[in-house]
Amino acid sequence: MEVFNIKNLSFSYPKSSKKALNNISLTIEQGDFVLLCGKSGSGKSTFLKMLKPQLTPAGSISGEIIFNRKNLIELSKKESAEKIGFVMQNPDSQIVTDKVYHELSFAMENLAYDREKIRLKSGEMASFFGLSNVFNNDTNSLSGGQKQLLNLASVLTLQPEVLILDEPTSQLDPLSAENFLNILKKLNRDFGITVIISEHNFEEIFDFANKVAVLDNGKVCAYNTPDKISVDLKNYDENHPILDAFPVSLRVYNILNRNYCNNVPLNINQGRKFLKETFNNNIKKLDEEKKITHVIKNKNVVISLKNIYFRYEKNGNDILKDFNLIVNKGEIYTLLGANGSGKSTAVKIISGILKSYHGKIKLSKNENIMYLPQNPLILFVKECVINDFELSDNRDKIGEISKIFGIEHLLYNHPYDLSGGEIQKAAIAKLMLFSPSVMILDEPTKGIDPFAKNELKKILKNLQKNGVTIIIVTHDTEFACSVSDRCGLLFNGNIISENSSKEFFGNNGFYTTSANKMSRGFYENAVLIEDIIKLCNLNGEKNA
Amino acid sequence: MKAFSNFHPVVIFIYFIAVFSVSMFTQSPVYLLISMTGSFLFLCVLNTVKISIISFLKYIPFSILIMILNPLFSHNGATPLFFINNNAFTFETLIYGAILGLMILCVIFWFKSFNIIFNSEKILFLFGKISPKISLIFSMALHFIPNFSRYFNEVLAIQKKLYKKSKFKMYISCFSAVVTHSLETSVDTADSMSARGHSTGKVTNYGRFRFKTDDFILLVSILILIILTYIAIVTGASKVSYYPVIIFSNLDLITFISYLAFAALCFLPGMYEIKEDLKWKYSISKI
Numbered sequence: 001m002e003v004f005n006i007k008n009l010s011f012s013y014p015k016s017s018k019k020a021l022n023n024i025s026l027t028i029e030q031g032d033f034v035l036l037c038g039k040s041g042s043g044k045s046t047f048l049k050m051l052k053p054q055l056t057p058a059g060s061i062s063g064e065i066i067f068n069r070k071n072l073i074e075l076s077k078k079e080s081a082e083k084i085g086f087v088m089q090n091p092d093s094q095i096v097t098d099k100v101y102h103e104l105s106f107a108m109e110n111l112a113y114d115r116e117k118i119r120l121k122s123g124e125m126a127s128f129f130g131l132s133n134v135f136n137n138d139t140n141s142l143s144g145g146q147k148q149l150l151n152l153a154s155v156l157t158l159q160p161e162v163l164i165l166d167e168p169t170s171q172l173d174p175l176s177a178e179n180f181l182n183i184l185k186k187l188n189r190d191f192g193i194t195v196i197i198s199e200h201n202f203e204e205i206f207d208f209a210n211k212v213a214v215l216d217n218g219k220v221c222a223y224n225t226p227d228k229i230s231v232d233l234k235n236y237d238e239n240h241p242i243l244d245a246f247p248v249s250l251r252v253y254n255i256l257n258r259n260y261c262n263n264v265p266l267n268i269n270q271g272r273k274f275l276k277e278t279f280n281n282n283i284k285k286l287d288e289e290k291k292i293t294h295v296i297k298n299k300n301v302v303i304s305l306k307n308i309y310f311r312y313e314k315n316g317n318d319i320l321k322d323f324n325l326i327v328n329k330g331e332i333y334t335l336l337g338a339n340g341s342g343k344s345t346a347v348k349i350i351s352g353i354l355k356s357y358h359g360k361i362k363l364s365k366n367e368n369i370m371y372l373p374q375n376p377l378i379l380f381v382k383e384c385v386i387n388d389f390e391l392s393d394n395r396d397k398i399g400e401i402s403k404i405f406g407i408e409h410l411l412y413n414h415p416y417d418l419s420g421g422e423i424q425k426a427a428i429a430k431l432m433l434f435s436p437s438v439m440i441l442d443e444p445t446k447g448i449d450p451f452a453k454n455e456l457k458k459i460l461k462n463l464q465k466n467g468v469t470i471i472i473v474t475h476d477t478e479f480a481c482s483v484s485d486r487c488g489l490l491f492n493g494n495i496i497s498e499n500s501s502k503e504f505f506g507n508n509g510f511y512t513t514s515a516n517k518m519s520r521g522f523y524e525n526a527v528l529i530e531d532i533i534k535l536c537n538l539n540g541e542k543n544a
Numbered sequence: 545m546k547a548f549s550n551f552h553p554v555v556i557f558i559y560f561i562a563v564f565s566v567s568m569f570t571q572s573p574v575y576l577l578i579s580m581t582g583s584f585l586f587l588c589v590l591n592t593v594k595i596s597i598i599s600f601l602k603y604i605p606f607s608i609l610i611m612i613l614n615p616l617f618s619h620n621g622a623t624p625l626f627f628i629n630n631n632a633f634t635f636e637t638l639i640y641g642a643i644l645g646l647m648i649l650c651v652i653f654w655f656k657s658f659n660i661i662f663n664s665e666k667i668l669f670l671f672g673k674i675s676p677k678i679s680l681i682f683s684m685a686l687h688f689i690p691n692f693s694r695y696f697n698e699v700l701a702i703q704k705k706l707y708k709k710s711k712f713k714m715y716i717s718c719f720s721a722v723v724t725h726s727l728e729t730s731v732d733t734a735d736s737m738s739a740r741g742h743s744t745g746k747v748t749n750y751g752r753f754r755f756k757t758d759d760f761i762l763l764v765s766i767l768i769l770i771i772l773t774y775i776a777i778v779t780g781a782s783k784v785s786y787y788p789v790i791i792f793s794n795l796d797l798i799t800f801i802s803y804l805a806f807a808a809l810c811f812l813p814g815m816y817e818i819k820e821d822l823k824w825k826y827s828i829s830k831i
Contacts, residue, residue, distance in 0.1 A: 054738040081741030093732035098686035099665065105750040107740035109676070118750040140690050155740060353701055371702070378699045379706070381721035391707060416728050434706070 002066070003162055003194050004028040004051060009063035011050060011218075020046045020059070022218040028196065028211075030161075033188045035205060035226075036198040037242055038215035040419045040449045044198040047215065048166050051196070052086045053077075068161075078111060085160035089167040089447075091147035095139045100131060103139055103150055107158050125153040129183065143339075145176025152183070163187065165197040170420075170447040173339050174475050181205050200449045203247045203514065207266035214242050227264035230254050245450040248514040249274065252532055271518040275532075280539045285524040286531060300329035302367060302438060302469050303350060308359035310345060319345045320356070321493030327438075329364075332460060332470045334480040334501070336511065337490035343473040346490065347371070347440045350471065370436035374443045376427035380415035385426050388415070392433035405429040405459065421452025428459060438469045445476045457483050477513045481505050481527050502527055546590060546661065547820035548813045552759040553666035553751075554673075555766070559813070560658050562770040566806060567650040570777055572784045574803055576646045582810025583653035589817040590660050603652060607645030614641030622788040640786045657813070665752075672749035679749060688726070696722045769809040776802030 004027065011021040020043050028034055038044050049055040050065065053072055065072040067084075075083075088094050097103045104122040113121075126132045129149050134142060142150065148168060155163070165184070169177035181204050187193045188208075199205065206212070212229040214222040214236075221240070222232035230250065233240050243254060249271025253264060265271040275281070308323040319342040327333045337343045348354040349361070351371035363369070373379070382388045385407070389398045402408045405425050410418060418426060424444060431439060441460075445453050453476075460470055460483055474480050480487055481501050488498040489511060497504065505512045506525035519526040523535045549556070567579045588596045614637050616628070621636030664686055672679035699718045707714040737743075775798055776782040782799040785791050793799070 052739060055735050077744040078741060081739070081744060086736075086739040088732060088736060090729070090732055092691070093729035094736035095687065096733060096737055097680070097683040099683070101752065102665075102668070102683060102750075109748050109750050110741040110744060112746040112748045114748065115750060118748070119752070122750075138690075139687055140694075151736070158741070352705075371705070373698070373702055375698075377725070378695075378702050378721075381699065381703060381707075381717040391709065393708065416724065430706075 001030045002027050003030050003032070003068065004196075005066040007064050007066070009050065009061070009065060011046060011059055011061050013057065013059045016059075020218050021050065023063070024218075024220050025063075026213065026220055026223050028194065030194055031188070031192045032194050032196075032211055033185075033205075033209045034194075034196045034211045034213060035202055035209035036196065036213050036215060037200075037202060037245065038198075039241060039451055040200075040421060042215040043218040044215055045166050046218075048086075048164050048196065048198060051162075051164055052084050053080045055086060081107070081111060082158045083161050085155035085158065085163045087148070087151050087155055087163070087165045087168050089170055091144050091151060091171055094151045095147060098138055098140070100126075100137055100139055100142070100150060101135050103154050104131075104135075104157060107154055111158065121157045125157050129153045143176070145172050145179060148172060148176070148180055149183070152180070156187070160193065162194045162196065165195070167198055167200060167447075170200060175339060177201075178204055200245070202245070206247050206250070207270075214240070216240070216242075226266050230264070241451055244454075247271075248518055248529055248532075251529055252518070252536070255529075255533055256536060268514060268518045272520075272522075275519060275522050275536070278541055279522075279536050280542055281522045283535060283538050284522075285526070286534060286538075300364070301326055301362075302329045302364050303327040303471075304360075304362045305346075305350065306360045306362075308346075308349060308356045308361070310342075310349060310354065310356045318493055320349070323359070323494045325350075325488070325495065327469060327471060329469055330464060330467055331486060332464055332472065332484040334472045334474060334484035334487045335490055335495075336474065336477070336480060336487060341490045342493055343490050344374070344442055347442055347471060347473050351440050367438055368434065368436045369438040369440065370431040370434055372427055372431060372439065372441045372444065374446060376423050377415060379427045379430055380423075382415075384412050384414055385418075386411040389430055389433055392430065394433050394435060397433055397435075401429050401432050404462070405432075406455075419452075420448040421455065424448055424452065424456060425459065428463075432463075436468065438471065439463065440471045440473075442473045443475070444472060445474060445479050453479060477505065477511070478515075481513050546817070548816055549661045549663075549666075551762055552753050552755050553662070553669050554755075555759045555763045556661060556666065557670060558763065559766050559809075560654065560662070562766060563654055563810060564651065566770075566773060566777070566809075567647060567654065570782070571640075571643055571647070571786070572782055573643060573646070574782070575806055576643065576650055578803065578807045579650045579810050580646060580653065582807070582814065583650060583657060585811060585814035586657045586817070587653060589814050589821075590657055599656070600653075603649055607642075607649050610645040610648060611638065611641035614638070614644060620787040636786050636788070636790055639790060643786075669749075669751035669753060672751060676747050676749045692722065692726060695725060765812075766809065769805045769812075772805035773802050773809065 006024055006026050009021055009024040010019055012019045024047065036044055036047070046057065049057060050061070051072070053075060054077065067075060095103055096106055101122060104125055105118045108118045108121060126135050129152070131146065131150060131153060134146065139147070139150065152168070169180050172180060184195055184197065185205070185208050188195045197205070206226055209226055212222070212224065212226050213220055214229065214233055221236040222229055224232050230243070230246070233243060244251065246254070247266060249265035249268060252271065253274065263270070263274065265274040303325070305323060305325040308320050309318055310320040311318045323342070323346060325346070335343050335346060345354065348371070349356050351369050353371065380388045382391070386398070389411070402411060405428065407422065407426050407429060410422055410426060415423060415426070444456060448456070457479070464470060472480065472484060484501045486498065487501045487504040488495040489508070497508070499507065502525055505516050505527040513527050515529045515532055516527045519532050519535070523532065526532050526535055563579065566575055584596060584600065615633045618637045619632050619634065621632070621634030623635040624632035625635055625638070626633050668679045668683055671682060696718065699722055703714055703718050707717070779798065781793060781796060782802055783793055
């Protein structure tokens with residue numbers, strides 16, 4: 001049965017001649033798991049909001065949306081609240097009340113459920129989502145992952161038929177994101193809830209989804225099952241940027257230009273099978289000399305931390321214990337580690353925001369350290385970007401730097417009107433105006449799409465050429481691997497492993513890139529997708 | 545601990561109103577001393593004895609100040625002790641000041657226990673009974689304020705390093721940025737509220753409290769005790785007048801019963817806590 005039947009849907013925002021959505025027609029069946037992808041600004045959020053009448057933005061709409069054989073506009077407010085659940089991107093701003101149990105009962109209170117039902121449902125949801133031990137706590141005390149689970153749980157108390165999620169995991173760390181997506185899978189598989197989800201990093205759910213829709217400039221340019229979507233998308237545009245966002249196995253498959261037979265690899269396991277069965281795999285690794293692109297010739301130590309101890313509260317646990325770190329001039333150093341391992345704390349100590357209670361920090365002379373916080377928005381306090389830039393020392397460089405970063409057209413916008421990728425660029429540009437010699441970036445890839453990530457990579461490489469030393473804290477192994485010279489793994493308050501990024505990820509078993517997971521055993525140290533492609537081409541196919 | 549907080553919020557609220565009203569409106573030293581000891585006992589059980597004594601000592605100077613200030617501004621009374629600038633410093637005003645000081649001490653102490661017992665959940669529940677909208681606004685404020693100040697501190701920590709102009713201007717800019725941010729997120733919050741069916745019509749207010757038999761027993765005992773207390777107060781049997789001279793009314797049966805009833809009322813939560821505490825210890829020793 002069709003849940004949604006969308007016919008020739010077009011939409012444009014008021015005072016805008018451009019169509020945000022352009023003639024979209026698609027059907028979504030009951031029990032479908034639909035993955036919606038597209039660059040930021042391609043209309044994903046707008047499209048999802050069209051499916052939930054309360055959230056539909058003002059503007060001119062044409063076409064129609066049929067929900068359960070009924071026009072969506074005819075749905076009463078109550079029906080729409082009950083049948084269509086909606087979860088947004090930002091875990092914090094969706095929470096309304098101060099206590100977890102109150103947040104869980106909020107939706108049911110609004111629809112005037114009776115007390116017994118509220119008691120039962122909120123208890124049930126808390127148990128299902130693992131929130132029972134925080135049931136009495138303040139919502140402010142939850143972690144980001146828990147907050148997003150709470151938002152989902154609160155929506156589910158009404159038992160919706162359809163669940164719409166707009167980039168729900170973009171603000172979460174990988175572990176919480178995986179946990180969240182697993183629950184979604186379970187809801188779809190065990191309870192038959194139709195799920196429509198938009199995501200930037202969809203490697204985790206790509207093979208689970210039974211339909212993938214690609215949005216491009218407000219149009220659905222491809223809509224098919226995951227194994228056939230590549231063909232459709234390639235027919236639309238041979239070099240469509242979304243092709244680079246697909247899971248590693250599928251990208252390898254696509255780049256090697258395979259004929260689309262039955263076994264299209266959609267996850268790492270299938271990718272391994274594909275590598276094993278298709279290629280000879282006699283050559284195990286690439287010539288190392290060629291691979292090291294950036295060699296640090298003179299090892300000038302810029303920052304050295306020795307035996308650093310830090311804790312937040314007098315009686316608390318040490319977050320950093322005997323923490324040592326040496327960063328050389330002109331290198332890109334990445335600090336990885338699980339949640340709460342002290343990554344952010346470590347860089348805050350280097351940048352001088354926090355003070356350690358024991359240990360030595362040595363900085364070479366005349367170093368100007370700039371720190372980019374996790375939320376780059378907090379760098380901006382004025383009405384438009386240029387006003388903020390003018391607060392810096394080098395006003396004459398504004399023009400030059402904004403040209404380098406490609407943000408000239410954004411200078412007169414309000415910081416809150418920029419997209420995640422744009423605000424990230426503007427923030428780095430602002431820090432560059434203070435002519436730093438060391439730049440520290442805390443989770444720079446959080447919440448930005450793969451294309452903005454690529455641009456960020458280029459920008460960082462460019463800064464490095466200009467002699468800026470860069471320290472990055474991230475969860476994103478792919479990004480860390482492709483951008484950094486050296487990586488360190490932080491565990492239990494100190495660095496337990498440190499190496500050049502290729503060796504680092506090549507040696508790690510679990511904490512590594514998808515490309516390495518896929519090629520492990522066949523190739524050595526193939527940590528990037530390019531490495532796999534080169535090795536595949538070198539080895540040649542088995543039966544050819 | 546805090547077994548008393550497990551009672552139904554309405555019952556607890558009525559209890560505190562009863563105790564507050566007697567402490568605030570009778571000016572009889574007997575009631576006040578009973579009330580003072582009762583509230584002190586309750587606080588000792590809720591906190592530790594040490595903390596309670598320290599906070600008691602902290603407020604003593606405050607009460608003494610009131611006791612001395614009252615004769616300086618009021619010159620009623622028949623027995624002048626000495627004169628300042630031709631104004632009498634009378635014995636009666638001094639005593640009345642002491643009574644005022646004791647009363648304020650009582651109110652502060654009861655309020656301290658009230659704060660511990662009556663958390664935001666109970667307040668919301670009570671408000672929700674009257675108006676669900678007010679209750680929701682209150683709950684949203686409790687969620688919003690800590691968020692706001694946390695974000696403000698984050699912005700401040702970063703801007704302190706970057707902002708080169710005057711400190712004052714920096715604070716203004718940061719504050720306005722945080723307000724802007726709050727307005728931005730409140731758009732999301734509003735969306736999330738309407739997505740979950742806010743303002744679709746009739747609402748219920750969900751509180752996790754049930755009215756149990758224990759609550760009923762407590763409510764009835766509170767009502768009986770407070771009525772017994774008030775009989776003497778309303779009829780004026782326990783009235784103390786301070787001006788021009790201090791006159792205690794005779795201790796008749798009604799007054800005596802009233803004192804006893806009020807003492808029972810004031811010691812009730814403290815004794816209840818101690819009883820529950822002993823019960824728990826006893827049950828532990830059996831394990």
